[in-house]
Amino acid sequence: xxxxxxxxxxxxxxxxxxxxxxxxxxxxxxxxxxxxxxxxxxxxxxxxxxxxxxxxxxxxxxxxxxxxxxxxxxxxxxxxxxxxxxxxxxxxxxxxxxxxxxxxxxxxxxxxxxxxxxxxxxxxxxxxxxxxxxxxxxxxxxxxxxxxxxxxx
Amino acid sequence: xxxxxxxxxxxxxxxxxxxxxxxxxxxxxxxxxxxxxxxxxxxxxxxxxxxxxxxxxxxxxxxxxxxxxxxxxxxxxxxxxxxxxxxxxxxxxxxxxxxxxxxxxxxxxxxxxxxxxxxxxxxxxxxxxxxxxxxxxxxxxxxxxxxxxxxxxxxxxxxxxxxxxxxxxxxxxxxxxxxxxxxxxxxxxxxxxxxxxxxxxxxxxxxxxxxxxxxxxxxxxxxxxxxxxxxxxxxxxxxxxxxxxxxxxxxxxxxxxxxxxxxxxx
Numbered sequence: 001x002x003x004x005x006x007x008x009x010x011x012x013x014x015x016x017x018x019x020x021x022x023x024x025x026x027x028x029x030x031x032x033x034x035x036x037x038x039x040x041x042x043x044x045x046x047x048x049x050x051x052x053x054x055x056x057x058x059x060x061x062x063x064x065x066x067x068x069x070x071x072x073x074x075x076x077x078x079x080x081x082x083x084x085x086x087x088x089x090x091x092x093x094x095x096x097x098x099x100x101x102x103x104x105x106x107x108x109x110x111x112x113x114x115x116x117x118x119x120x121x122x123x124x125x126x127x128x129x130x131x132x133x134x135x136x137x138x139x140x141x142x143x144x145x146x147x148x149x150x151x152x153x
Numbered sequence: 154x155x156x157x158x159x160x161x162x163x164x165x166x167x168x169x170x171x172x173x174x175x176x177x178x179x180x181x182x183x184x185x186x187x188x189x190x191x192x193x194x195x196x197x198x199x200x201x202x203x204x205x206x207x208x209x210x211x212x213x214x215x216x217x218x219x220x221x222x223x224x225x226x227x228x229x230x231x232x233x234x235x236x237x238x239x240x241x242x243x244x245x246x247x248x249x250x251x252x253x254x255x256x257x258x259x260x261x262x263x264x265x266x267x268x269x270x271x272x273x274x275x276x277x278x279x280x281x282x283x284x285x286x287x288x289x290x291x292x293x294x295x296x297x298x299x300x301x302x303x304x305x306x307x308x309x310x311x312x313x314x315x316x317x318x319x320x321x322x323x324x325x326x327x328x329x330x331x332x333x334x335x336x337x338x339x340x341x342x343x344x345x346x347x348x349x350x351x352x353x354x355x356x357x358x359x360x361x362x363x364x365x366x367x368x369x370x371x372x373x374x375x376x377x378x379x380x381x382x383x384x385x386x387x388x389x390x391x392x393x394x395x396x397x398x399x400x401x402x403x404x405x406x407x408x409x410x411x412x413x414x415x416x417x418x419x
Contacts, residue, residue, distance in 0.1 A: 054200065054295065057303040071186045074195035075354045078347060079205035098177040102353075106179045113175045129194075129353040131183065137175055152201050 033089055034061040037147035040087035044117040045149050048083045053151035061147035069135040072148060078127045080152045086118045086134055088146045093139035094118075095146060102129045113137075194357040196322045198299050199244040199329035202348055207248070209344055212336045214249035218242070223261060224418030225268050230372045233317040234415050236265040236305060237324025243282070243298040245332055247291050255286040255294055266305055269317065274308035275301050316369050319361040323378065324415060326358065330385075331412050334405035338398070346396040349404060355386045374414060381407045 038059045045055045060072050076082055086097040094115060099108040099122045107130070111120035124130065136144045206212050219242055226232050239261050246254040259282035266272045278301040285293040302325065309318040330349075337345040362370060362379045369375055385407055388400045 054204075054292070054299075056198065057296070057300045058195065060195070069186070071183065072195065073353060075197050075351050077197070077202055077205050079208050079344065080201060094175075096175040096177070100181055100183070102183070104181045104183050106177055106181075108177075111177065118175075127347045127350045133177075133181065150195075152204065 033145040036089035037061055037087055037145045040089055041085050041147040041149045044085040044087050045151055048151050053153045055151040059147050059149045063143040063145045064136045066136050066139050069133055072132045074130055076124045076130045078124045082122045082150055082152050084120050084132050084150045086148045088116045088144050090139055090141055090144045093144050094137045096135050096137055098133050100131045194353055199241045200295050202333050203248050206336055217245050217332045217335055218249055221416055223416040226418045229269050230320055230369055231374055232268050233320035234324035237321035238328040238415050240298055240302050241325040241328035247295050252286040256283050259283050271305050271308035274304040316365045323358050327408050328412055331408035334401050337401050341398045343394055346401055349389050349396055352390040355382055355389055358382055378411055381411050
């Protein structure tokens with residue numbers, strides 16, 4: 001659900017249309033909350049920007065139920081260091097992001113989780129496809145908007 | 154204190170605790186994720202790869218700049234490919250720290266964005282590109298090109314031109330790959346060649362074209378690019394450490410040829 005591609009809103013137009021019909025203004029509200037989550041994700045990325053990481057303008061987001069997981073596949077390059085930062089705008093929610101290689105092995109060098117923010121760092125040992133697994137651990141809401149950004153140096 | 158282990162066990166078993174615990178499993182089965190839950194591949198910007206090349210050596214970036222001025226094509230698919238190509242060229246110009254070329258590319262981005270009705274989305278970016286190039290703020294210019302890429306794609310998505318948005322990414326990847334192979338060819342190293350190990354990305358672009366409207370799929374340039382991707386695919390599917398100098402040359406020749414068609418206009 002690549003937010004910048006508006007995948008949620010464009011790639012699934014029928015689903016969205018139905019959602020909008022059922023929920024009235026639900027879709028615009030969800031969009032707003034994903035946008036807010038992106039702002040929080042960039043907030044989480046700020047310290048890394050200050051450390052010299054280039055933070056991608058592209059962001060990924062959507063909404064998940066509690067304990068629901070989602071995989072975002074990404075091409076990473078040996079020689080770079082990456083930070084993946086995830087956030088939600090939902091107060092009281094906690095979430096996590098962890099990084100796996102294409103064989104399903106946990107490969108992150110470190111990770112942290114602090115309230116509505118989470119992060120994971122990776123120094124890829126090989127160039128190739130990796131997966132960021134995002135999850136909502138706890139939330140006062142049924143569906144929780146989330147966003148993921150990453151930076152490299 | 155005596156009851157502490159019992160309390161711990163009780164907490165561990167409680168739904169609340171299990172809901173908030175963040176213990177990442179050492180191993181997961183990726184096939185457990187339904188296909189729909191695995192999102193499209195994140196397309197890297199050229200500077201992600203260029204950053205590694207800088208660490209591996211001291212590439213001659215000026216040598217990689219394309220001196221040819223791109224002509225605005227007539228058809229929108231071609232224009233989208235060229236727009237991505239030109240933005241990728243912008244990243245090369247940043248690496249070369251060539252302020253004049255950066256500014257020229259900024260203007261080209263605006264012209265091409267205009268041709269596909271997304272000019273408004275990049276006006277501010279293009280002005281920032283010029284301003285930051287004048288100040289030699291290369292990190293800033295790099296961020297603006299990344300932002301321009303996202304802004305035009307977002308604007309296209311809002312116009313329901315999702316296919317064209319993918320072509321912008323593809324055009325950028327093709328030019329980035331041409332430059333990467335150009336540099337690796339000049340001073341072959343296994344670490345450099347390993348950067349080409351991008352099988353999922355190549356498959357992704359192939360799938361993207363496959364899901365486009367038949368009109369776009371039949372566009373001669375798009376169709377030709379798909380053929381090229383299918384030739385590159387098996388090469389980059391090799392393990393990174395088995396990509397040979399000949400493989401690098403092949404990919405360079407493929408991408409050089411197709412980028413020549415993209416920049417030539419109609």
